Amino acid sequence: xxxxxxxxxxxxxxxxxxxxxxxxxxxxxxxxxxxxxxxxxxxxxxxxxxxxxxxxxxxxxxxxxxxxxxxxxxxxxxxxxxxxxxxxxxxxxxxxxxxxxxxxxxxxxxxxxxxxxxxxxxxxxxxxxxxxxxxxxxxxxxxxxxxxxxxxxxxxxxxxxxxxxxxxxxxxxxxxxxxxxxxxxxxxxxxxxxxxxxxxxxxxxxxxxxxxxxxxxxxxxxxxxxxxxxxxxxxxxxxxxxxxxxxxxxxxxxxxxxxxxxxxxxxxxxxxxxxxxxxxxxxxxxxxxxxxxxxx
Amino acid sequence: xxxxxxxxxxxxxxxxxxxxxxxxxxxxxxxxxxxxxxxxxxxxxxxxxxxxxxxxxxxxxxxxxxxxxxxxxxxxxxxxxxxxxxxxxxxxxxxxxxxxxxxxxxxxxxxxxxxxxxxxxxxxxxxxxxxxxxxxxxxxxxxxxxxxxxxxxxxxxxxxxxxxxxxxxxxxxxxxxxxxxxxxxxxxxxxxxxxxxxxxxxxxxxxxxxxxxxxxxxxxxxxxxxxxxxxxx
Ligand SMILES: Nc1ncnc2c1ncn2[C@@H]1O[C@H](COP(=O)(O)OP(=O)(O)O)[C@@H](O)[C@H]1O
Ligand SMILES: [Mg+2]
Numbered sequence: 015x016x017x018x019x020x021x022x023x024x025x026x027x028x029x030x031x032x033x034x035x036x037x038x039x040x041x042x043x044x045x046x047x048x049x050x051x052x053x054x055x056x057x058x059x060x061x062x063x064x065x066x067x068x069x070x071x072x073x074x075x076x077x078x079x080x081x082x083x084x085x086x087x088x089x090x091x092x093x094x095x096x097x098x099x100x101x102x103x104x105x106x107x108x109x110x111x112x113x114x115x116x117x118x119x120x121x122x123x124x125x126x127x128x129x130x131x132x133x134x135x136x137x138x139x140x141x142x143x144x145x146x147x148x149x150x151x152x153x154x155x156x157x158x159x160x161x162x163x164x165x166x167x168x169x170x171x172x173x174x175x176x177x178x179x180x181x182x183x184x185x186x187x188x189x190x191x192x193x194x195x196x197x198x199x200x201x202x203x204x205x206x207x208x209x210x211x212x213x214x215x216x217x218x219x220x221x222x223x224x225x226x227x228x229x230x231x232x233x234x235x236x237x238x239x240x241x242x243x244x245x246x247x248x249x250x251x252x253x254x255x256x257x258x259x260x261x262x263x264x265x266x267x268x269x270x271x272x273x274x275x276x277x278x279x280x281x282x283x284x285x286x287x288x289x290x291x292x293x294x295x296x297x298x299x300x301x302x303x304x305x306x307x308x309x310x
Numbered sequence: 311x312x313x314x315x316x317x318x319x320x321x322x323x324x325x326x327x328x329x330x331x332x333x334x335x336x337x338x339x340x341x342x343x344x345x346x347x348x349x350x351x352x353x354x355x356x357x358x359x360x361x362x363x364x365x366x367x368x369x370x371x372x373x374x375x376x377x378x379x380x381x382x383x384x385x386x387x388x389x390x391x392x393x394x395x396x397x398x399x400x401x402x403x404x405x406x407x408x409x410x411x412x413x414x415x416x417x418x419x420x421x422x423x424x425x426x427x428x429x430x431x432x433x434x435x436x437x438x439x440x441x442x443x444x445x446x447x448x449x450x451x452x453x454x455x456x457x458x459x460x461x462x463x464x465x466x467x468x469x470x471x472x473x474x475x476x477x478x479x480x481x482x483x484x485x486x487x488x489x490x491x492x493x494x495x496x497x498x499x500x501x502x503x504x505x506x507x508x509x510x511x512x513x514x515x516x517x518x519x520x521x522x523x524x525x526x527x528x529x530x531x532x533x534x535x536x537x538x539x540x541x542x543x
Contacts, residue, residue, distance in 0.1 A: 015422075016420035016421075017420065019420050019421075019422075020418075020420040023417065023418075214401075214403075215403060217401075218401050218403060218414075219414075219418060220386070220387070220390070221361075221363075221390060221395055221401070222390065222395075222414065222415035222418070222462065223387045223388070223389075223390035223391035223392075223393075223415055223418075223419070223466070224387060224415070224418035224419070225384075225387040225418075225419075226383075226384055226387065228418050228420075
């Protein structure tokens, strides 16, 4: 009961202080909002990049052609070797006959095949890799296997794209961390000024025997309130802005290959992250300010 | 051990000023003691050591058996709840009413508001301010403000009341009234009162124990002392 009374009073005091120092609070809230908007953008970009990267990775394969006179035993051996390789996620064998069959379902292809004397078609393994970054060395290893004639994985462009996305993703993560620190710093300064304007009051509190935690609590709550209010606009922008953008560009970037994450899949999680970041960073900032200022 | 004991206490401030040198003092429960001396002699420093606003540089200060100098920062509030402090400048919160100012400490302890009400009314009755409960400090005279400060100091029924020049800003008539209030509290509530002052009239009239400080040194300590007497010694 006693704790409840103290918390209730602290919340009241915190709100009072937010309104009493209205212009200062607004400054801190808007700065928090701006940084959180950037955090939101960084988060959304990161999600999307990760999603796109894994989409691309899923379609990236190494086609591994096998010598025409390989026996069924050879094929089984090769498959074994490939399956045991590090970077391989799945292997699928398409025999020459299967490929021919698939092709001959297509009328145009059938004509071409009929014209040809000897079939250019070879049996092949379609190998999916786990990590596209290591695709070169995996291809090299595949080529070294006996009875493998050649390997094909033309997508250097895709590879470049993926590593570019990696850079974007890491850049975003660093930006998010940096922005969070900036936000904490801003809130620290706001609370410092609040504390400064209430120094007299704090001195009196200490004199009359108010415990340190009770003195600190309103400031912690104030920091939390500032952070949470500062996250409201970024959250609205995330929910409505991202949906708007998604609809506006039709859910994809340049090509059908690069599909954006559906709004409903990420905006709520992102909003929650923003709310928590705002609140926690606000409290962290104010704890810092209180400790430095009250020397308690 | 007495209620208050200072043993070979030195206080040297960070700027190198020695405000108190080798002070020894013991005060029993329920006593009324004046600390006198010129401005800058170390009276306030002595009182601050008691409520742990300052820590002794050397020596030990005991209040109610607690070694105050060794008290951890986080525990200072426990000491302060047993000590009421009255200042020359009142230190009231301007945005709170008289009632709220007096209730403030108890509220911050998390006390129930009905209990707070009882205690505040009792304290207000002792200082005689019943009809001013809804006023703000700036609507009161100096003497009335000092009454509020005293009411706040006694609201939690402390065993020790420390006053630092409580009448410094008051005219003689108001000063006398304030002293009467404090003396009554000392008698009725059995609280120990330690008062730093350089108000000769009061000291001479009240005939209490007088401890005289000169340049940070306790130069005399007399039962039923007076200001003149101490100046001569
Ligand atoms: N916080 C402080 N820092 C440095 N010097 C101080 C401080 N407080 C008091 N002093 C010095 O200590 C001496 C005693 O001061 P004080 O105890 O306030 O005397 P009094 O209350 O008798 O006027 C003075 O010389 C004063 O300047
Ligand atoms: Mg003084």
